[in-house]
Amino acid sequence: MCIDAEGEAERLESFIREILTRPPRLARISAWQQEELPPKGWLDFKIKTSIAGSEQKVVASPDVALCPDCRREILDPADRHYRYPFTNCTSCGPRFTIIYTLPYDRVRTAMALFPLCSDCAAEYGNPADRRFHAQPVACPSCGPRATLLDNKGQPVAGDWVELAASFLRRGCILAVKGLGGFHLAVDATNNEAVANLRRRKGRPAKPFAVMARDLATVQKYCYVSQEEAGLLLGPAAPIVLLRRRPHTDLAPEVAPGLRSLGVMLPYTPLHLLLLQAGPPLIVMTSANISDLPLIKEEAKALQELAGVADYFLSHNREIVNRCDDSVVAWRLGETHFYRRSRGFVPAALQLDLPDGPDVLAAGSDLKNTFCLLKGREAFLSQHIGDLAPVETQAAWREALERLQVLCDCRPEIIACDLHPGYYSTRLAHELGSNVVGVQHHHAHLASCLAENGVTSPALGLICDGTGYGLDGAVWGGEILLGSYKSFQRLYHLRYVPLPGGDQGARHPWYMAVSYLYHYLGSGAGTTAARELFDRQGPALEIVLQMLNRNFQLVPTSSLGRLFDAVAALCGICLENTYDGQAACALEEAALAAGGAWAGWPPYPFDLTGAEMDPGAMIKAIWQDLQKGVEVPVIAARFHRTLAEMLLQAVLRAASFTGLRGVALSGGVWHNSLLLEEISRELAKRGFTVYRHRLVPPNDGGLSLGQAAVAREIGSG
Structure with a gap:
C-alpha cells in the first residue's frame, strides 16, 4: 500500500506514529518506509481505483469473523442492519471465499451481482465511515438474501430465522450454507438427533464440532483459559479444542469417549441469528458425504444431502472458494x-x-x-x-x-x-x-524448520502413521539429522510386518496380532492373538496365515501403527473409523489414570544399533493383560515408555552429532501427553525444541516442507 500524505511536520509524524502503533483491527504491517516528496497540493482524501495487473504487491485476505460493531447493529431493532444475515464492514466479513481475482474490488467478487443502494453507497464512499471501501458491504435493500427450503428444494414460507430455530429445537437436521461451504446442524443437547445425524451421514464415531451462542455458553460446557478465549473471540474464529466439563447436558453422541470438545463461536451474522433464536449449542459439522469435498453449491447440496438434511438454510451469494473451518x-x-x-x-x-x-x-x-x-x-x-x-x-x-x-x-x-x-x-x-x-x-522435518526460521541442520523427531521410506518400507517413527538440502536417518522404530496394507491401518487389531506374533514367537503369538481376537473369526486366521507365510507384508517403523497395536491389545479400539481414532482412545485411557507422568513407571525397552525396540514393552503389556491390570494404567505406562524411549534415542543421537536443536513433526505430536513431556524433558537438558505453531504437525503442514526442500534441491 502506498499513502501520499501532506501536512505540517509534527502532524505527519503523529500520523505515521498512529498507523504504526494503533493500526486498524485487521492491519498487519510487515515492513514500512517513508520518503519526502514535493507537495502536490492535496485538499481531500481519496482511494484511487485499483489497477489490474499493476506491479504493486496485493495480497488476498482471509475471511474475518463478525466484529462487535456489526454484531451490535444486527441485534439493534432501530438499526437498518437489524437481523440482516450479511452485515459486514472493513473489520469483518467474507474475503477469500468470495474473491475471483485481484485487485480486491467488488466487481471481482461474488458481490458484483448486488449493486449498492444509496445508503450503502454513501457509507462505502465516506472516509469517516467504518464501511468505507468495504467491498462486501450490503443491507436488506441491496444485498444477498437467505432462504429456507425443505429437502425437496421448495421454499418454506415464514420468518427463516424463527422457523430454522424451531426446526433445530424439534430435533431436525439443518443444512446451512455458510461462508466457505455448507454445514450440517443439529441441537447438540439432543442425543437422539445427534445419533440420527451420525446414522444419516455415515459417521459412527468421529467427534462433531459445535457452535455456541456466546462465550458464556462455551464456559458452561468447557473449561476455557484466557488464551483459549482469545482464540475463540479472535478474527479467525477457529474451532478450538477444549476440555469438557463433566455432568452437562451435552449429548454423549457429540464426541463419544473423548474429554475434549471442538467449539467455535458464530463467525457470520447468519450463524449469530440462528444461535440467538435457536438452541444455544448446536452441532456444526462440514456437509459432505464420506471423504468428498465440502459442498458449496445449493443445487449440489439439495441433491447429495436430501437423505441427510430435513431442511436447507441457503442464500444467493456464491461461494467462490470453498474453505473448511480451521481447528x-x-x-x-x-x-x-x-x-x-x-x-x-x-x-x-x-x-x-x-x-x-x-x-x-x-x-x-x-x-x-x-x-x-x-x-x-x-x-x-x-x-x-x-x-x-x-x-x-x-x-x-x-x-x-x-x-x-x-x-x-x-x-x-x-x-x-x-x-x-x-x-x-x-x-x-x-x-x-x-x-x-x-x-x-524429510518434508515433515523441513516444514518444522521452515516455520521456525532454522537454516542449519537439526535433529528431527518425526512420528506419524505412514510415510514411504527410501527402502520401500512404511516409515513413521524416525530420528533424522537434516536440513532442507538432505537428511540422514539415525534411529527408527524397529520394523514389524504390516499385514494387509491400508486394511492394516484401518483395523488396529491387525497390528496387534503382528506385534504378538513378532515378539512372542509364532506359537505363543498365535495363541495370544486367538485369545484376544477370536471374535474376528476367519479374518483373524487370514492375518495369521499372512504372517506365517510372509505373504503381502510390508515392514513398518510407524509409531502410529504401534499406537494402533496397543489400543487393540487393550480392547479399546479395533477399527479406525477416522484417522487417529485408536491413538485418541489410548490417550484418553492414559488420562483416566492421571496421565503418563502420575508416578507410573515405564515398561522396559531396548535401543540396539539404530533401532528403538519396543519388544520388551509388548511382552510386559501382554503379561499385564493376563494379570488383569487395568487398561488406563497400561495406557499411562505405554505413554511413559514411549516418551522415555524417544528421549533416550535423541540423547544418543545428540551425543555423536553435537546438535542441540530438535524439531518435532508428524501427526503423533497431536498427542498432548507426548508433546508436553518430550518438550519439557528436552528443554530441561538444554535442547532447543522446535514445534509447529503456524501449520499443523500432521500432513496438513507437509507441503510447506516439500516446497522448502524442492527449492533447495531444484535450484541448487
Missing part, C-alpha cells in the same frame, strides 16, 4: 494447529529462506494442502482433504488455479511425495516436468 488448540503457550483453513488462508507465512524460483508443493494424500512458495512467502491452501475421490482431485485443481492467481505465483519447480502410488504425486507430474520428489519425513 486449533492452545498447547505449551502457543497455538497448535490441527487444520489451517478458514480465517488463516490465504495469508502468507513469512519465511527466512533464500530467495529462489517459485515452487508448487503438491502435499500428501491425506489432510491435503498444497503450498505455493514465492520469494520468502509461503501460501498454503485451504484444507483439501483426502485426495482419493476424483471429486477431491478436481477441487484440488480448482483451488490451485485460484490461489495461483491470487498470489501471482508461476511455479518453475513442482514438489511431491516420493510415494509412486500417491494421487498427489500423479497430480504433480501432470502439471510439469521439473518435478522434485521429497521423502515424506
Whole structure:
C-alpha cells in the first residue's frame, strides 16, 4: 500500500506514529518506509481505483469473523442492519471465499451481482465511515438474501430465522450454507438427533464440532483459559479444542469417549441469528458425504444431502472458494494447529529462506494442502482433504488455479511425495516436468524448520502413521539429522510386518496380532492373538496365515501403527473409523489414570544399533493383560515408555552429532501427553525444541516442507 500524505511536520509524524502503533483491527504491517516528496497540493482524501495487473504487491485476505460493531447493529431493532444475515464492514466479513481475482474490488467478487443502494453507497464512499471501501458491504435493500427450503428444494414460507430455530429445537437436521461451504446442524443437547445425524451421514464415531451462542455458553460446557478465549473471540474464529466439563447436558453422541470438545463461536451474522433464536449449542459439522469435498453449491447440496438434511438454510451469494473451518488448540503457550483453513488462508507465512524460483508443493494424500512458495512467502491452501475421490482431485485443481492467481505465483519447480502410488504425486507430474520428489519425513522435518526460521541442520523427531521410506518400507517413527538440502536417518522404530496394507491401518487389531506374533514367537503369538481376537473369526486366521507365510507384508517403523497395536491389545479400539481414532482412545485411557507422568513407571525397552525396540514393552503389556491390570494404567505406562524411549534415542543421537536443536513433526505430536513431556524433558537438558505453531504437525503442514526442500534441491 502506498499513502501520499501532506501536512505540517509534527502532524505527519503523529500520523505515521498512529498507523504504526494503533493500526486498524485487521492491519498487519510487515515492513514500512517513508520518503519526502514535493507537495502536490492535496485538499481531500481519496482511494484511487485499483489497477489490474499493476506491479504493486496485493495480497488476498482471509475471511474475518463478525466484529462487535456489526454484531451490535444486527441485534439493534432501530438499526437498518437489524437481523440482516450479511452485515459486514472493513473489520469483518467474507474475503477469500468470495474473491475471483485481484485487485480486491467488488466487481471481482461474488458481490458484483448486488449493486449498492444509496445508503450503502454513501457509507462505502465516506472516509469517516467504518464501511468505507468495504467491498462486501450490503443491507436488506441491496444485498444477498437467505432462504429456507425443505429437502425437496421448495421454499418454506415464514420468518427463516424463527422457523430454522424451531426446526433445530424439534430435533431436525439443518443444512446451512455458510461462508466457505455448507454445514450440517443439529441441537447438540439432543442425543437422539445427534445419533440420527451420525446414522444419516455415515459417521459412527468421529467427534462433531459445535457452535455456541456466546462465550458464556462455551464456559458452561468447557473449561476455557484466557488464551483459549482469545482464540475463540479472535478474527479467525477457529474451532478450538477444549476440555469438557463433566455432568452437562451435552449429548454423549457429540464426541463419544473423548474429554475434549471442538467449539467455535458464530463467525457470520447468519450463524449469530440462528444461535440467538435457536438452541444455544448446536452441532456444526462440514456437509459432505464420506471423504468428498465440502459442498458449496445449493443445487449440489439439495441433491447429495436430501437423505441427510430435513431442511436447507441457503442464500444467493456464491461461494467462490470453498474453505473448511480451521481447528486449533492452545498447547505449551502457543497455538497448535490441527487444520489451517478458514480465517488463516490465504495469508502468507513469512519465511527466512533464500530467495529462489517459485515452487508448487503438491502435499500428501491425506489432510491435503498444497503450498505455493514465492520469494520468502509461503501460501498454503485451504484444507483439501483426502485426495482419493476424483471429486477431491478436481477441487484440488480448482483451488490451485485460484490461489495461483491470487498470489501471482508461476511455479518453475513442482514438489511431491516420493510415494509412486500417491494421487498427489500423479497430480504433480501432470502439471510439469521439473518435478522434485521429497521423502515424506524429510518434508515433515523441513516444514518444522521452515516455520521456525532454522537454516542449519537439526535433529528431527518425526512420528506419524505412514510415510514411504527410501527402502520401500512404511516409515513413521524416525530420528533424522537434516536440513532442507538432505537428511540422514539415525534411529527408527524397529520394523514389524504390516499385514494387509491400508486394511492394516484401518483395523488396529491387525497390528496387534503382528506385534504378538513378532515378539512372542509364532506359537505363543498365535495363541495370544486367538485369545484376544477370536471374535474376528476367519479374518483373524487370514492375518495369521499372512504372517506365517510372509505373504503381502510390508515392514513398518510407524509409531502410529504401534499406537494402533496397543489400543487393540487393550480392547479399546479395533477399527479406525477416522484417522487417529485408536491413538485418541489410548490417550484418553492414559488420562483416566492421571496421565503418563502420575508416578507410573515405564515398561522396559531396548535401543540396539539404530533401532528403538519396543519388544520388551509388548511382552510386559501382554503379561499385564493376563494379570488383569487395568487398561488406563497400561495406557499411562505405554505413554511413559514411549516418551522415555524417544528421549533416550535423541540423547544418543545428540551425543555423536553435537546438535542441540530438535524439531518435532508428524501427526503423533497431536498427542498432548507426548508433546508436553518430550518438550519439557528436552528443554530441561538444554535442547532447543522446535514445534509447529503456524501449520499443523500432521500432513496438513507437509507441503510447506516439500516446497522448502524442492527449492533447495531444484535450484541448487
